[in-house]
Amino acid sequence: AQSVTQLGSHVSVSEGALVLLRCNYSSSVPPYLFWYVQYPNQGLQLLLKYTSAATLVKGINGFEAEFKKSETSFHLTKPSAHMSDAAEYFCAVSALGTASKLTFGTGTRLQVTL
């Protein structure tokens, strides 16, 4: 069984500040890990994914995440927030070898203020 826990349902940062969204996972098998973004009234868009290659993963829109097995974490970061980053962010896990049957976290809403 697999699960993810996203710490903080709401995160607020100032424009230009560091974005840090937290995700911890639990998996009985080596996992694939994902971050998705959802803008209002839209579907999900893949930001980045970890599939057992490099532990530091770079994604779209300047986001990156680091897989830390010892901490069972996959936190999402961006050095400088932009107003357009305001959205809901979901961490997800799947079993090694499949990227299509995902278990999602409950999401973190990112607010970016001036």
Add this chain to the structure above:
Amino acid sequence: ETGVTQSPTHLIKTRGQQVTLRCSSQSGHNTVSWYQQALGQGPQFIFQYYREEENGRGNFPPRFSGLQFPNYSSELNVNALELDDSALYLCASSRDTGELFFGEGSRLTVL
């Protein structure tokens, strides 16, 4: 723009009714997955269809059923609707078990 289209975008039903949601997958994709996203929650896996066969199911009752057609488009059917079925239903297509590409969803309200 993912190339995955869902219809209808919004619909309202009453308890006990039945609903059919439709999804056209991205060109070249042979797998369709359906997710339910309740308000304020993350998406939950309903089931997946691969080459017209069900290929995995989440913790949803049998009144949730689906189909995949030879052109890889798909339908999600829900019978005997309950209030808790109100949610955004997301369809995603992929090539085999690869990366998911999501549609914008069908928002179902059950009164």
